[in-house]
Structures are given as C-alpha cells and as structure tokens.
Amino acid sequence: MSGLPESSSRSSLPSDLNFELMNFDRRKRDARDIVSSFDLHTLPSEFDPDSYQRITVEQSTRPSFEWTVAGDLWATFMRWIVHDPICWDFANRCQPTETRAQLFAEKLRRRFQQEFDRYDELPHHTAPGLEVQPSSPAHASFIVAQVAEIANKIHSLVAAALTDLQDRAVGRGGTVKVLLGALEAICRRCENISPVSPERDQSPSGTEVRISLYDVLVGQPPPATPNMILQALERASEMSPGILSKMKTEFETIGRVLPANTPLTYLQQFQNLSAQAGATM
Structure with a gap:
C-alpha cells in the first residue's frame, strides 16, 4: 500500500x-x-x-x-x-471527516427507526410458538419482554452515540439532532399497548401495569436507570458549547409532546437543556 x-x-x-x-x-x-x-x-x-x-x-x-x-x-x-x-x-x-460524521448520523437514525418500527408492530404480533389469546397474561408477558428488549437496544444506540460524540470533534450537530429525534419518537410512543384489559392488568399493589416504550425509558424506568439521551445531550453541550442553540425547534417540539406524567427530575433536566437552546416550554 x-x-x-x-x-x-x-x-x-x-x-x-x-x-x-x-x-x-x-x-x-x-x-x-x-x-x-x-x-x-x-x-x-x-x-x-x-x-x-x-x-x-x-x-x-x-x-x-x-x-x-x-x-x-x-x-x-x-x-x-x-x-x-x-x-x-x-x-x-x-472518506473525509465531515462525510463520515454525516454517514454516522444517518446510520444512527436508521438504527433508531428500526427499533421504533419494531415497537410499532408489537400490537399486531403474538408470542411465537404459543397458542394463546391476544388478551392473555402470557401474551402480555411476551409484549413486556419485547418492549424491554427494544428499550435495551435503544440504550445501546444512545451509548454508541455518546461514545461517538466524545471521539468525534467534527459533525456533532448531526448526532445531537438524531438523539433529539429519538427522544421525540419515544415521547410519542406513550400509549399503553398492554393486551390485557385494565381491570385484569394490575400489579400486586393494585395499580394498573402500563406497557409503553415511553414508560420503560422515561416515565417508569427500572430503578437506577440513567436518563441516557439527556446525559448525551449534556455531554455534547459541554464539549461543543452553543451546539444546542441550533436545536430550538427540536426542543420545542419535544416539549409539546412530553406526556403529563413525565417525572419531575427528568422534566427539570430537559428544561435546563431547553433553556440552552433558547426554547420555550
């Protein structure tokens, strides 16, 4: 060579x-x-x-x-x-630096979309190999497992994006925009997709068990689960001051679709980032 x-x-x-x-x-x-x-x-x-x-x-x-x-x-x-x-x-x-940054952002967007498409198909799927009624607890368990798997995939993609933000000095804006798009998509997937009726779909405490991508990632995540997308956005802002100021529209769109039950700590963290973008909530 x-x-x-x-x-x-x-x-x-x-x-x-x-x-x-x-x-x-x-x-x-x-x-x-x-x-x-x-x-x-x-x-x-x-x-x-x-x-x-x-x-x-x-x-x-x-x-x-x-x-x-x-x-x-x-x-x-x-x-x-x-x-x-x-x-x-x-x-x-x-493959110049700028070209690679653009290709990465496009690839990351496609990978997120694959998971969102997979999630959107879940209400139409039944557990493979199980002859169960769509409204049965067994099918509900299948849906819960699938949503958890998709959530884990999304966590992995956000982790990969954070690694890239730290490694790539040029073109971070494209990755930030993709992360904001992913957060908007998560917030829009907040409807309960549990196949079990509310009166039967109860936790031991008697409260309704909700199944949605938003709940798993934002609304009711497992204990000690970090707010990974917001952390990645904070890191991008630290490394490239002013980068969020170009994302005002994206932040305002997310602010409009954030569900009312968004946890206060998450909402405050998001509002702090929105302020950097000059967005109004």
Missing part, C-alpha cells in the same frame, strides 16, 4: 490530520471510523472489536507484510490506516 501514487501526498490533508503529529489512539479510532463508514448498518463502536483490540503500537514496528490479515480485508485496511502514513492519507481522502 506504500506504493500508492504521489498524488496521495499528506499535504492534501488539513494540518490537524497530519499522521506524524497525531497520537496512536486517535489514529486507531479514526481508522475504525473510516472502515465502519462503508458499512450501512454497523456503528464504529460495534465494528469488529476483536480486530480493533489487536491493533497495537508494537505491531507498527513489525514488517508491513505482517499487518495483512489473511481473508479479512477490513481488518487489514484498519491496520494499514493506523500504521502507514500513505494509507492514512488515502483513507482520509476517500
């Missing part, structure tokens, strides 16, 4: 991407970001973790032919991007 033409000269890249001036960990993160940007589904933090962990400083001192992984183009490409300055320049020209 060091035989690439001279037109791939490092002088074509911004000074902040100079191979010699960039530390190993940053090159490694960017290499994974570049390679994963060619995948329409997998986020950088999910991309081939084993191959990623095997990229080391010591590896860079070995003969370059040892960087090639037989039968694995992407693992090979990651190694060469990290260790070889000409390959580094070539890869960054193929």
Whole structure:
C-alpha cells in the first residue's frame, strides 16, 4: 500500500490530520471510523472489536507484510490506516471527516427507526410458538419482554452515540439532532399497548401495569436507570458549547409532546437543556 501514487501526498490533508503529529489512539479510532463508514448498518463502536483490540503500537514496528490479515480485508485496511502514513492519507481522502460524521448520523437514525418500527408492530404480533389469546397474561408477558428488549437496544444506540460524540470533534450537530429525534419518537410512543384489559392488568399493589416504550425509558424506568439521551445531550453541550442553540425547534417540539406524567427530575433536566437552546416550554 506504500506504493500508492504521489498524488496521495499528506499535504492534501488539513494540518490537524497530519499522521506524524497525531497520537496512536486517535489514529486507531479514526481508522475504525473510516472502515465502519462503508458499512450501512454497523456503528464504529460495534465494528469488529476483536480486530480493533489487536491493533497495537508494537505491531507498527513489525514488517508491513505482517499487518495483512489473511481473508479479512477490513481488518487489514484498519491496520494499514493506523500504521502507514500513505494509507492514512488515502483513507482520509476517500472518506473525509465531515462525510463520515454525516454517514454516522444517518446510520444512527436508521438504527433508531428500526427499533421504533419494531415497537410499532408489537400490537399486531403474538408470542411465537404459543397458542394463546391476544388478551392473555402470557401474551402480555411476551409484549413486556419485547418492549424491554427494544428499550435495551435503544440504550445501546444512545451509548454508541455518546461514545461517538466524545471521539468525534467534527459533525456533532448531526448526532445531537438524531438523539433529539429519538427522544421525540419515544415521547410519542406513550400509549399503553398492554393486551390485557385494565381491570385484569394490575400489579400486586393494585395499580394498573402500563406497557409503553415511553414508560420503560422515561416515565417508569427500572430503578437506577440513567436518563441516557439527556446525559448525551449534556455531554455534547459541554464539549461543543452553543451546539444546542441550533436545536430550538427540536426542543420545542419535544416539549409539546412530553406526556403529563413525565417525572419531575427528568422534566427539570430537559428544561435546563431547553433553556440552552433558547426554547420555550
């Protein structure tokens, strides 16, 4: 790969991407970001973790032919991007920083939408392999388990977004906008989808058991569950002061659809972020 033409000269890249001036960990993160940007589904933090962990400083001192992984183009490409300055320049020209940020935001939006679509289909599904009435407790248990699984997937996506916000200095606004869109979608999915009638769907204390994505993630989350989307937005604001000021419309839209039973602590945290955006509640 060091035989690439001279037109791939490092002088074509911004000074902040100079191979010699960039530390190993940053090159490694960017290499994974570049390679994963060619995948329409997998986020950088999910991309081939084993191959990623095997990229080391010591590896860079070995003969370059040892960087090639037989039968694995992407693992090979990651190694060469990290260790070889000409390959580094070539890869960054193929997928510039701004392009990768946009691709990440689009990918994250699609991944969230997949979970929302899956949730929206739940009222039309029955537990596979179980011949039960749609209004039976067994089917209700199936719905509860499915909602919990979707909520966990959403938590994982938010965690991946937070990691990306911390790693990516350029293009954070796109990720913030996707997170706000996800929060709006969660708030709009606040209707009870329990297949059991209210008089039968009771907790031991006698109160109605509600099943909704909003309740699991915001309204009545499991104990000690962090407000992950709001935490990610706070972190973005710390790293890029003023970034929320461009999201006034998004905050005002969420403010209009927040259910009345939103917990006070969550509401206060959201209002603090809204104030940074200049939004009125």
